[in-house]
Amino acid sequence: MNDARLNVEQVEADVLCIGGGPAGLCAAIRASEQGAKVVVIDKSHTLRSGDAGMGNDHFMCHIPDVQGELPGFFNKIGKMSQAVTKTFWENAYDLVKLWDSWGIPMKYEGRYEFAGHSIPGYPNFMLHFSGQNTKVKLTKQAKKAGAKIINRVMILDLIHDNGTIAGAIGFDVRNPKLLVFKTKAVILATGKCMRLFPQNTGSLFNTSTSPVNTGDGRAMAYRAGCELTDMELNDRWSGPKYFARNGRGSWTGVFRDPNGIQIDPGNEMPAHFYPELHENYQKSGRGPLYMDLSDISDEDYEYMKHFLIHEANTPILDFFKEEGVDPREHPFEFMTYGLITPGGINYNEKCETPLAGLFAAGDEFMSFYIAGAAVFGSIAGESAAAFAAQAKPLDEKRAQIPVVTAKELLESVLNRTDGATWQEANNAIQQVMADYCGLIRSETLLTAGLEHLRRLKKKVPQVLMAQNQHELMRCVEVLNLFDIGEITFVAARERKETRQYHRRTDFPFENPIIGAQTLAVKKENGQPVPKWIMKA
Amino acid sequence: MPAVIDKEKCNACGVCVKICPTDVYYGSKPKEIPVVMYPEECWHCNACVHDCPQDAIHLRIALNMQLVYKS
């Protein structure tokens, strides 16, 4: 037994932004501009944390002078409500102009340039920008606006006060400290949920998007009583083989089979819209499929490299350099990565959630990626500041501040010297997710898998051990994954149809009647309960 | 070790320790050459390589992450 003790500290503010990605930082900037006292918390460091840490190069938006009118189809893009989609297209260009004024280069050689991820027959809506230092600029802007940034703190759970969310509890991931944040409004902006499903890349941290985003926001919202939606509608991506990294729309070559024959996935859509192409070729024995850059001109190659650098793909380019290999002469393989979780907190066009005082933005529900993080981060900041302006301060006596339970849990994990490492527990959840709730789903598989997951879930908090605050963070991430995993199982069992990558062998067809509804999961009496709701 | 620090070049400024998103350098002491404590948690994001003012960090791509190309 060790004898670790966590000291408790308190922080007060009007608005708490949980997560300092583009969503959390844009929220902090806007809320500060509205006069709110804002604190941003990040479990890494906002300069380079999250999915945008080393850059993005595509920003979805509509610039009428460049693209003309957008076809009606665009109002259906994204998986959230129509009001959210409409709000997104109406606001994205304003954020482009703002970001440009903050020193994020949104123009290429003096002009707005739309390229990459294009769909034949439609205007391109992906603005090519040079975003390698986006996080550095947004951090600077947030500080300038007056927001306080606290790095290396992981938020664990939310605080309730008389039916509203009025703060959160977290811990320092470098020093033995527990922090209680007493605020009037809270914005969740913790990004995606990785590390739930194996990515077929040989290690837990070899993931196409940030491996430290483990659905913490989704998990704490769920535990606080907020519903999560579309959790069973998982997705897949493709990218360079073995070096999992987003950026497939920026590799501008073509795919060829081992005989050099160009692969056309059946119509004119670019092959990266078919992430499973690579896996299917592999399975059929006709693979592998190669990204072939041999037809690219020198000028186009330099253009591609410029944007790959801004898309955080520098290590891949450096790999070729160090191997002494020119990727234009040596086609390299792509692969299909594992399942991911786009669904989550289905916030509305004002970034409100079903819980008063709780707002969400960005990839808490994956829809418009970095541009969505910018637009809805800003809107969340505005909504939360307005809410905070009329809210009463937290009532110490009435509020449920789970200091004792949090302290007990964290200290028990820190003081255990015999037990399971976070890696062991993380592998256990990935295994059950892949085998029982993965690409083959059925009533019998889901039932057996959920039973096993629940057995594990009970044991995990009793056996997890951490040698220090860093490992404690990883342990808490895995605990969150167990909540998200259970919710995914419950939703997958309820959706008795096949849709996208939710493939039920016992219900092999898509049911158009179900298509008008969304599946939500909410905690009732301590258990996740599924509920169908009409799409907004 | 994915991130390899050249001890000759490093001036112990602490930038890499400050910014690493996965805290691979956890436990490093101020004004000392950083330790690569959790190499298996390196995301290979390149942030430390990019931001190191001394050009002292090299990213060795882990064997299970090496790209597969045609000779």
Ligand SMILES: Cc1cc2nc3c(=O)[nH]c(=O)nc-3n(C[C@H](O)[C@H](O)[C@H](O)COP(=O)(O)OP(=O)(O)OC[C@H]3O[C@@H](n4cnc5c(N)ncnc54)[C@H](O)[C@@H]3O)c2cc1C
């Ligand atoms: C390599 C790569 C390339 C990409 N390219 C593009 C592109 O070109 N175009 C595009 O639109 N999108 C792209 N994306 C996706 C885009 O980066 C994300 O959609 C965007 O960053 C989402 O912003 P966010 O603020 O919601 O989440 P993030 O940027 O991921 O930020 C989440 C933050 O929350 C923090 N956090 C998480 N949990 C906690 C917790 N419990 N407590 C405290 N802090 C926490 C994290 O440390 C992180 O800083 C790319 C992603 C990657 C990885």
Ligand code: SF4
């Ligand atoms: S950033 Fe570079 S110089 Fe500074 S401590 Fe790290 S390795 Fe040394």
Ligand code: SF4
């Ligand atoms: S490459 Fe990224 S994850 Fe790896 S040590 Fe450097 S900053 Fe950390």
